Amino acid sequence: xxxxxxxxxxxxxxxxxxxxxxSVVVLGEDVGVNGGxxxxxxxxxxxxxxxxxxxxxxxxxxxxxxxxxMAAQGMKPVAEAQFEGFIYPMxxxxxxxxxxxxxxxxxxxxxxxxxxxxxxxGIRAPEHHSEANEHLFTNIPGLRVVLPSSPARxxxxxLAAIRDPDPVMFFEPKRIYRQYKEEVPDDGEALPLDxxxxxxxxxxxxxxxxxxxxxxxLEAADALAAEGISAEVIDVATLTPLDxxxxxxxxxxxxxxxxxxxxxxxxxxxxxxxxxLAEECMYDLLAPVERVTGFDxxxxxFRLEMKYLPSTERVVEAAKRTLAAS
Amino acid sequence: MSIAAKFEIEYLQYLxxxxxxxxxxxxxxxxxxxxxxxxxxxxxSTRVFDAKSIALQRTGKLGTYASCLGHEAAHxxxxxxxxxxxxxxxxxxxxxxxxxxxxxxxxxxxxxGGDERGNDYQNEPARHDFAWSVPIATQCLHxxxxxxxxxxxxxxxxxxxxxxxxxxxxxxxxxxxxxAGAQNLPMVAVIVNNQWAISVPRKIQSGAPTLxxxxxxxxxxCIQVDGNDIIAVRKxxxxxxxxxxxxEGGSVIEAVTxxxxxxxxxxxxxxxxxxQEVKDAWAKDPVKRLKNWLVARKVWDDKKxxxxxxxxxxxMDNEVNAYLETKTQPVSAMFDYxxxxxxxxxEKQRDLALSLENKAH
Ligand SMILES: Cc1ncc(C[n+]2csc(CCOP(=O)(O)OP(=O)(O)O)c2C)c(N)n1
Ligand SMILES: [Mg+2]
Numbered sequence: 001x002x003x004x005x006x007x008x009x010x011x012x013x014x015x016x017x018x019x020x021x022x023s024v025v026v027l028g029e030d031v032g033v034n035g036g037x038x039x040x041x042x043x044x045x046x047x048x049x050x051x052x053x054x055x056x057x058x059x060x061x062x063x064x065x066x067x068x069x070m071a072a073q074g075m076k077p078v079a080e081a082q083f084e085g086f087i088y089p090m091x092x093x094x095x096x097x098x099x100x101x102x103x104x105x106x107x108x109x110x111x112x113x114x115x116x117x118x119x120x121x122g123i124r125a126p127e128h129h130s131e132a133n134e135h136l137f138t139n140i141p142g143l144r145v146v147l148p149s150s151p152a153r154x155x156x157x158x159l160a161a162i163r164d165p166d167p168v169m170f171f172e173p174k175r176i177y178r179q180y181k182e183e184v185p186d187d188g189e190a191l192p193l194d195x196x197x198x199x200x201x202x203x204x205x206x207x208x209x210x211x212x213x214x215x216x217x218l219e220a221a222d223a224l225a226a227e228g229i230s231a232e233v234i235d236v237a238t239l240t241p242l243d244x245x246x247x248x249x250x251x252x253x254x255x256x257x258x259x260x261x262x263x264x265x266x267x268x269x270x271x272x273x274x275x276x277l278a279e280e281c282m283y284d285l286l287a288p289v290e291r292v293t294g295f296d297x298x299x300x301x302f303r304l305e306m307k308y309l310p311s312t313e314r315v316v317e318a319a320k321r322t323l324a325a326s
Numbered sequence: 327m328s329i330a331a332k333f334e335i336e337y338l339q340y341l342x343x344x345x346x347x348x349x350x351x352x353x354x355x356x357x358x359x360x361x362x363x364x365x366x367x368x369x370x371s372t373r374v375f376d377a378k379s380i381a382l383q384r385t386g387k388l389g390t391y392a393s394c395l396g397h398e399a400a401h402x403x404x405x406x407x408x409x410x411x412x413x414x415x416x417x418x419x420x421x422x423x424x425x426x427x428x429x430x431x432x433x434x435x436x437x438x439g440g441d442e443r444g445n446d447y448q449n450e451p452a453r454h455d456f457a458w459s460v461p462i463a464t465q466c467l468h469x470x471x472x473x474x475x476x477x478x479x480x481x482x483x484x485x486x487x488x489x490x491x492x493x494x495x496x497x498x499x500x501x502x503x504x505x506a507g508a509q510n511l512p513m514v515a516v517i518v519n520n521q522w523a524i525s526v527p528r529k530i531q532s533g534a535p536t537l538x539x540x541x542x543x544x545x546x547x548c549i550q551v552d553g554n555d556i557i558a559v560r561k562x563x564x565x566x567x568x569x570x571x572x573x574e575g576g577s578v579i580e581a582v583t584x585x586x587x588x589x590x591x592x593x594x595x596x597x598x599x600x601x602q603e604v605k606d607a608w609a610k611d612p613v614k615r616l617k618n619w620l621v622a623r624k625v626w627d628d629k630k631x632x633x634x635x636x637x638x639x640x641x642m643d644n645e646v647n648a649y650l651e652t653k654t655q656p657v658s659a660m661f662d663y664x665x666x667x668x669x670x671x672x673e674k675q676r677d678l679a680l681s682l683e684n685k686a687h
Contacts, residue, residue, distance in 0.1 A: 029492075033598045034525030057495035057531045058462055058523050086461060089497065124389050124440065128460045265675070295675045297664050302389055302440035303654045307679065314682065 003181035009151040010040045010116070010172060013158035014078065016188050018048050021076060024162060027054040028063055028080030037082055038118055038177060064090035064115070068097045071113040076162055081117035084171060085128035090115065091136070098167040099142035114161045119147065119171035120212050120262050122309055124302040131299060132211070132263040137169045138240045138272065144168040144193060145239040149176065149214035153237060155184045156191025163190060173212035194238045196246040202232035205319045206250040208273060209260040210236040213310060217260050220315035231319060239269050244276050248284075251277060255286035256322035260310050265293040287325030290318040333542045338562055339552040343610045345618025353561045359625045365406055365556055366616050366626065367634055369398040372422040373613055374638035375431050378646060382435065383591045387650065391438045392419040396554075396586030399612030400518050401488075402426060403559025403581070407567055408486055410451040413472045415465040415487040418458045420518075423488070428452040431645035436652065442663075443655070463493040466502035466515060473511035473576070484512045484570040492523025494540060495531045503578060507545030512570035514563065514577045515541070518553065520585035525598040541578025553581030554612035584610065657683045 004012060018024045026041055026048075032055040035042030045053035056063050060081060067079040081087040098111040121130030137145045146161055146168055148154035154172065161168040199214065200221050209217040214235050221231040232250050236242070251257050257277060259270035270291045277289050292310045299308050340356070342348050355361055376395055382388040394401060401422025408414065414427060421434060428449030437444025437458060445457040459465035469487035476483045489499055494517050506513040517537045521528045534540065541548040547569060551558040559581050566577035584607035588595045595604075620626035661668060661676040668676065 029523070030525045032525070035597075037524065037592070055526050055530050058490075058492035058526065059496040061497050062495070088461075126390050126438065126460060127458075295660065295679060296672055297660050297675075300660045301437075301442050304657060304660055305440075307657045307683065308660060311682075 002183070004151050004184050005178045005181050006148065006151045006154045006172070007038055007040055007177040009155040009184050010158055011042055011044070012184065012186050013155045013162075014041065014044060015047065016186055017159060017162045018044065018052060020188065021162075023074060024076045024078065025052045025054065025070065026078050026080070027056050027067065029056060029058055029082050031055060031080050036080065038174065040116070040172070041080070060086055060089035061093065064093035064098075067113045067115070068093050068101070068111055071098070071111040071167075072101065072109050076112055076114075078114045078116060078162060081115060083129050084117045084119045084133055085131045087115070087117055087133070094137070094143065094167065094169070095140050099140050102166065103142060110165060111167045112165050114158075114168045114170050116170045116172060118174040118177070120173050120175055121299050121305050122175035122212065124305075127301060130302075130305060132261070132294065134169070134171055134211075134239060135263050135267060135269045138269050142166065143240065145171070146193065147171045147173065147211040147237065147239065149173060149211055149235050149237070151182045151184050153191060153197065153235070156189060157193065157237065159188065160190035160193045164193060168193075171211065175212040176215055179215065194241050194243055196243045197235045197237050198232065198246065198250070199235050200231065200233040202230040202254065204230045204254055205256040205258060205322055206232045206234060206247070206254045207258050207260060207315065207319065208234045208236060208247055210239065211262065213260045213262055216310060216312045217315055219312040220319065223312065223316050224319055229319065229323060242272070242276075244273075244280070247273060247277075248281050251281050252284045255284055255326070256319070257285070258290040258292060258315060258318045258322060260292045260315055262294050262309055264296045265291060266296050268293055287322035290322055292318045333539065335536045335538050335548055335550050337550045337552075338558045339555050340557040340561070341552075341555045341615050341619055343554075343615060345615040345622070347619065353557065353564065355560060355564070356557045359620070359623055362616070363620060363625055365402055365560075366620055368402050368406070368426060369422065369556065369613050369616065370631070370634060371638040371641065372398045372402065372425060374635060375421060375425070375434075375642055378431075378642045379435065379438070380587075380591060382646065383438070388435060388438050389440050390590050390592045392590045393587040394419045394421050396584050396607065396612065397518060397520060398422050399556040399616065400516075400553040400559050400581040400583050403556045404486065404488060404516055404563055407560050407563035408484070409567070412451075412484045412486060412567070413455055413469070414452075415456040415469040415472070415485065416458060417462070417465060417488055417490060417493065418460055420488050424452060424455070427455060431642060432649040432652070435646065435649040439649065441652065441655065442659070443652075463489055463496035463498035465489070466493075466499045469513050469515070470502040470505050470511060473506065473513035473570075474509060476512055477509065482571050484514060484567050486514045486516065486567075488516045488518055490523060491517060491519040491521065491528050491531055491537060492526060494537050500540070500544075503541055503544040503546055503576070506576040507541075510573065511576050512573070514566045514570055514579065516563070517578065517580045518583060519580050520583050522585050522589070522595075522599070524589045524593060525595075536580060538578055538580035544578075545575070547575060547577040548580075549577070550580040550582060553583030554610050554615060556612065556616055583612070586611075
């Protein structure tokens with residue numbers, strides 16, 4: 001069986017679902033002959049034709065809006081925003097229609113669509129190509145926000161996202177697109193949405209993260225283990241709707257929690273998890289909840305960007321602070 | 327049958343692909359051969375600059391870079407027609423226009439080299455122009471807004487935006503030309519149609535035979551020009567700027583050219599377009615075309631060309647050195663321009679970043 005990268009897993013999931021469900025179409029800028037600027041849709045147009053893998057005019061509003069229209073007609077469009085930094089013109093269609101139509105028509109019109117976008121920093125990209133803006137979507141009711149962090153989860157969660165009857169934002173951490181390969185059987189097996197994945201069991205501190213930061217967080221858990229500290233690592237994977245139970249269970253066991261994310265701190269999705277911990281797990285906590293995040297600034301151009309992104313050391317230190325507190 | 331509206335789009339060209347003059351009514355600026363030599367020299371230096379940028383990227387000294395190869399006539403034509411007090415809202419590869427307006431090569435290098443200071447153009451008139459706009463077409467509305475400000479304040483200035491063939495599909499472009507027409511704004515939108523939006527060919531962007539005609543629906547003057555013929559570009563620009571300055575309305579100019587290089591250094595155009603197409607496009611090279619015309623008028627020759635290229639090389643080497651010697655900003659720079667004054671809450675984060683920095687050293 002072939003070993004594949006995260007981005008190849010995206011391609012594999014798209015190809016599988018297109019082959020098994022004729023209503024699945026892919027659209028966006030450069031998704032056709034070019035196979036996407038990161039090659040996520042490589043070879044799909046050759047296989048499925050120009051109508052099912054559609055290069056659109058360069059207009060994100062157009063892409064998002066026709067996606068809503070197609071989905072309302074019973075198709076399963078998978079739209080691509082070329083970068084998360086260019087997704088903003090799509091937001092009106094997503095917030096006002098995609099996420100809302102089920103509710104405002106009492107279920108008469110639904111939008112089973114997926115919006116994919118390469119997400120996050122750390123690849124020395126030009127301006128506007130490195131944002132982490134998942135928190136702008138987690139506050140939209142009726143919308144799922146999913147971030148895979150491994151090839152297997154990219155494959156399984158993308159299949160689930162396409163099959164889901166409601167709109168899903170699928171943010172792909174581009175920094176780890178090609179970080180490593182793993183075996184991902186092309187068996188069409190979806191993974192469950194709306195659940196967190198416990199990537200590592202531990203007893204002293206819970207590290208909660210998603211997307212590319214899974215890399216630094218797992219490294220931090222290794223570093224902590226070397227010092228005799230046992231860290232549990234949770235990949236949230238589906239931010240909304242949140243599987244808070246898994247986080248709460250872990251924190252009930254460890255009494256400590258560090259939340260790691262790349263987006264700015266203030267009103268980032270870590271704030272939601274911290275608030276829930278304060279509301280529901282106060283008496284399990286042995287130390288204040290820590291957040292290791294991007295700063296409340298624009299992600300700088302690449303000469304400084306690694307000083308913006310949460311580092312392994314920062315996660316280790318935060319974990320140790322929670323241990324020092326009690 | 328009664329007709330509600332009728333339109334046609336003029337196509338303007340003075341020099342054909344070989345540099346032969348195809349019409350006699352040369353505009354005044356083109357009759358001044360010294361000036362034409364100056365324009366040619368800037369086109370050439372733009373090309374030298376571009377090659378240098380790509381070399382820098384290939385040797386790991388620059389991040390992704392968007393080349394302007396093949397756009398020299400269009401860009402220099404735009405920049406040279408504008409007055410200093412006008413405002414340019416560019417996208418990301420209009421170096422020929424920007425160098426004319428005082429942007430320094432080192433600033434371009436800094437921008438693509440991952441340093442925000444590249445956006446902080448030091449020289450006038452570029453200093454009052456907009457910074458590069460990577461989110462496609464958004465700059466068109468900034469030009470419209472600038473033009474609105476000029477109109478409200480009664481200033482005789484014009485706002486110019488440049489936009490790609492791909493970008494002309496975006497709502498921002500349509501919104502900009504629409505308000506320009508509705509409000510009779512002093513705005514000129516130049517569609518630099520280089521046939522490609524990364525891998526997406528022109529025909530996928532629009533079913534209309536010209537992109538210029540989009541301006542008809544907005545009530546603007548529209549013209550399509552040979553974008554590899556600097557005389558045509560500049561003439562169309564001069565006319566459009568004058569009308570706009572006199573309160574006679576805005577324009578859309580479509581400059582038909584070709585992107586001779588990859589979209590950016592991160593792109594490989596061989597994936598999606600044939601060699602023959604690129605070869606054919608080289609036969610229409612804007613630089614060679616003007617050179618032929620100048621040589622035929624005996625105001626330029628190979629010796630002058632070599633001498634000027636050598637001067638450009640020195641200039642660029644100097645700029646490259648200045649760029650390479652520029653120290654990375656301190657980590658505090660990440661915070662210091664977020665607001666006019668750093669808020670107390672953000673100051674705490676800056677302190678944290680500084681302490682992390684100190685620990686790392
Ligand atoms: C809003 C937005 N969407 C997507 C992109 C990614 N992107 C960068 S350049 C480009 C193609 C632009 O083509 P065109 O407008 O023809 O200009 P050209 O690059 O050919 O000069 C795309 C899709 C972007 N920068 N901004
Ligand atoms: Mg183009």
